[in-house]
Amino acid sequence: MAEPAFQDQGSVHHCHGCGAANEKGLRLKSYWDGGEAIATWRAQPHHCGGTKENLNGGIIASLIDCHSLNLAIAHSYRLEARPIASAPRIGYVTANLHISYLKPTPLKETIHLRARIAKLEGRKAWVDCALSAGGVICAQGEVLGVRVEWD
Amino acid sequence: MAEPAFQDQGSVHHCHGCGAANEKGLRLKSYWDGGEAIATWRAQPHHCGGTKENLNGGIIASLIDCHSLNLAIAHSYRLEARPIASAPRIGYVTANLHISYLKPTPLKETIHLRARIAKLEGRKAWVDCALSAGGVICAQGEVLGVRVEWD
Numbered sequence: 001m002a003e004p005a006f007q008d009q010g011s012v013h014h015c016h017g018c019g020a021a022n023e024k025g026l027r028l029k030s031y032w033d034g035g036e037a038i039a040t041w042r043a044q045p046h047h048c049g050g051t052k053e054n055l056n057g058g059i060i061a062s063l064i065d066c067h068s069l070n071l072a073i074a075h076s077y078r079l080e081a082r083p084i085a086s087a088p089r090i091g092y093v094t095a096n097l098h099i100s101y102l103k104p105t106p107l108k109e110t111i112h113l114r115a116r117i118a119k120l121e122g123r124k125a126w127v128d129c130a131l132s133a134g135g136v137i138c139a140q141g142e143v144l145g146v147r148v149e150w151d
Numbered sequence: 152m153a154e155p156a157f158q159d160q161g162s163v164h165h166c167h168g169c170g171a172a173n174e175k176g177l178r179l180k181s182y183w184d185g186g187e188a189i190a191t192w193r194a195q196p197h198h199c200g201g202t203k204e205n206l207n208g209g210i211i212a213s214l215i216d217c218h219s220l221n222l223a224i225a226h227s228y229r230l231e232a233r234p235i236a237s238a239p240r241i242g243y244v245t246a247n248l249h250i251s252y253l254k255p256t257p258l259k260e261t262i263h264l265r266a267r268i269a270k271l272e273g274r275k276a277w278v279d280c281a282l283s284a285g286g287v288i289c290a291q292g293e294v295l296g297v298r299v300e301w302d
Contacts, residue, residue: 014199016207024197026209046175047167050242057245058177058213064288065208091201093255094208099248 005029005068006037010085016068028063030070030113033130037071039063039113048107055105060131064141065097065111068127072145075125092125092145100140109133123147156180157188157221161236168217171251179214181221181264186220190214190264199258206256213284214250215292216265219278223296226276243276243296251291260284274298 002007005020006012007029013021018028041063042048069092076090077083105111115129129141156171157163158180164172169179181190192214200207220243227241228234256262266280280292 012201013204015197015201017209022197022199024195034258046173048165048173050166050170050244052165056213057216057248058168058209061216061248061250062207062209065212094250094252094287095202096252097208097212097248097250099212099245101245101247103242149252 003032003146005031006074006084007047009083011073012066012091013114015066017062018070026059026062026066028066030067030074033114036114036116037067037074039067041111041113043107043111045107053104054108055107055111055133056086057099057101060101060105060139061097061099061133061141063095063111063113064099064129064131064139065143068115068129068141068143069145071115071117071127072125072147076147088149088151091148091150093147094143095124096142096144098142101138102140103136103138105131105133105138154183156162156182157225157235160234162221162224163217165240168213169221177210177213177217179217180229181218181225182290183225184265184272186212187201187265187267190218192262192264194258194262196258202266204255204258206227206258206284208250208252211252211256212248212250212292214278215250215282215290216245216294218264219280219294220245220296221291222268222278223276223298226268227298229251238302239300240302242299242301244299246275246297249293252289253291254287254289256282256284256289269293
């Protein structure tokens, strides 16, 4: 992990889930692992779901959404052999998010995320993302992102 | 809205999205409107997405998830003609969450949620939920919840 996280290279700034500039956000950090993206994250007690022992489903959705779109952004820059955040800026917005909650996610374990590009077609990127804790996959996400550009 | 919110009747206590006892959570409040459930919610600036003007997609997922499962809980108690939070306690856990993001959701507008039971089958409840702002539906969710009980 010698290279800074995608977010610390400026992929996203303000987002509640992963913006490095959002002091009250979740501040997820995503990194390359070959052609896939990985991240680790630790919850705070108030990120619980219906019980204090398990991670909230909405937080799980946030982590999967942000990690997946950050991979789409980084992948697009890589395809164009440009540094993340170089102009014209590439972003992705979520069109569809589908999460399968397979098992309760223990709040006190380190959360691991792994995302891979499933398909690219025009401006659309389909990303698969697994969220695991304690070596067990607890949730699986499929995210459809749509590319946007600006200067 | 003479009746307290489902959450204030004890439907859920600790949840980051809607637990009344979670001081750092989103504290969504859901109410009956006939056979459907409604809620309104206001974001804070740090709940933004990729831009400061729009609501984060993960927060949207949280609101839809919590509102939908609270309807499933309240509906189950109503079918049994029992007050919410009476023993044996009824809860719902999310098995599947599918969100379609139709338009950007403006951060400064009041968020409105409306959920209805689409189907009930054994322990499973399928709930449809629309999230709107400024009179426009910005996201649509489909949530599959599975009933759990405890004393």
